[in-house]
Amino acid sequence: MLGTKIGFDLGTTTIAANVDGKGIKINEPSVIVYDCFEEKVKAIGKEAYKMLGKTPDYLTAIRPIIDGDIYDYGALEQMLCYFIQKICGNRILKPSIIACVPSETNEIDKKTVTDLLISSGAARACVIEEPLAAALGAGVSIKNPEGVLIVDIGGGTTDIAVVTRGCIANSSSVGIAGNAFDEDICRFARRERDTVIGSITAEKVKKQVGAAKFLDAELAVRAVGKDYITKLPKSIELTSTDIFLCIREHLEKIVESIKLLLSGTQPELVADIAKNGMIITGGGANIRGIDDYFRTKFGFNVKCAESPELCVANGLGVLLDDIKVLEENGYVFRSYADMNDFEE
Ligand SMILES: Nc1ncnc2c1ncn2[C@@H]1O[C@H](COP(=O)(O)OP(=O)(O)OP(=O)(O)O)[C@@H](O)[C@H]1O
Ligand SMILES: [Mg+2]
Known part of the structure; x- marks a missing residue:
């Protein structure tokens, strides 16, 4: 297979790309921000994430993947074109791409994702189930x-x-999964501390003190939101025990x-x-x-x-090193020509 080989983990929160022989080259939030006045993309990935929850009226932030399913194909295509360009530059040969999809994805949806990868710039593309890639990335042969x-x-x-x-x-x-835990933390802050906090703050709290058991040495962190009644800024303390309970x-x-x-x-x-x-x-x-x-x-x-968080992308890397194994296991690469054949 000629050209660059890329494995994309298309996640609800993060898009990661593993490039054959080079490792993880992209690991960015799956967010895109549009400028509605100028009708163009304002930011993608890390830059777009910084604007989440803070966009003025003329900017719209979109997460193209929701609960593992592609919700906005156009937005995802723009993100993939951007990341592929970042990896491949102006190389003439287009890359071969493997991406992952949730395990329950049906054949029609798999074909749609494959076609999206081709229209985003892949010469040929193939999809595999996310937990299979995760297993390989976790070291399972x-x-x-x-x-x-x-x-x-x-x-x-x-x-x-x-x-x-x-x-x-x-x-x-x-x-x-993680987003549901963030919502749990927001609800807890409102119910137990009369404070409204944003989901980005909740996620930070989860990362800093989040626990799934009572820790021997309890952790605590302060979070800033606004008072539910007065609507004024308010700082509260949240502990690892609070997070476990919620x-x-x-x-x-x-x-x-x-x-x-x-x-x-x-x-x-x-x-x-x-x-x-x-x-x-x-x-x-x-x-x-x-x-x-x-x-x-x-x-x-x-x-x-x-x-x-990198197991899926690392597992795709294992397959990039040995594409033959993938084909032996029944996975098929589709190209632009196959795409057109199918439609005739
Ligand atoms: N240190 C941490 N503690 C707790 N949660 C964390 C930590 N680091 C990341 N997370 C959570 O992990 C989630 C993202 O994980 P991951 O990158 O595997 O998801 P994804 O692949 O984008 O989503 P999906 O597979 O559902 O489409 C987020 O909810 C994030 O808050
Ligand atoms: Mg994932």
Whole structure:
């Protein structure tokens, strides 16, 4: 395969790109800001994220991916064109691209995403399921014959999958992940401290003191919002215990979803999982004590992957190094010509 090879993790909160032989070259918020007066793109990625929640009337901030699904194709195409240009410059040969999609994506939607990658500048493109890439990024071999349970807690969705021999044996996706925890924190601040805080502040609090258990040494941080009654600025203290208590209900729902998936999984694979345990990936795996939380719920071994938010992009990198394995496992690259053939 000639030309640059790129793996894109198209996430609800972050877009990451792994470039063959060069590693992660893009890791930016999935946000684009439009200038409605001048009808043009004002900012993409990191610059656009800085404007979230602070845009004047003439600017609109869009997150093109919501809960793992593409919500604004035009906006995502503009972002991808920008990132591809950033990686490839003016090289004549167009890149080959692998991107990930949520595990439950049907064949029509997979084709739509592939076509979007081609219209954004790929010579050929292929999509694979996100938890499969996450498993590879967490160090699971594509040839591993045993069942592995992967729980990818992202921004919009938690993808749960049993992976074996480089394939998804069973999977489900639940719309509870990092963004839902941020909303929990906003609700808690309003209800318990009479203070309205923004979702960006809530996310910062979650990263600074977020926990999925009672910590031996409680952490605390101050957050600034506005008083619910007087509407004036107000600073409040939030602790790791507060965060655990307010996200606990949502964590419980993720546990229920995992149990449901295991109940519909073949007994031999469940036996493998009982032996090998579960791996947590995605940015949500950074919450303090989340491995202990799941361990107490299931009794089997639970491990948080290293750099969990980069597992999907790193897994795509593993495939870029060995595209043949991907094709052997039934994944097919489509090109612009295939796109047109299909439509005739
Ligand atoms: N240190 C941290 N503590 C708690 N949460 C974190 C931390 N770092 C990142 N996160 C959360 O992880 C989430 C982003 O994770 P990730 O990049 O895996 O999501 P995504 O791939 O963009 O989303 P999705 O897979 O749902 O489409 C955000 O909600 C972010 O707040
Ligand atoms: Mg993700």
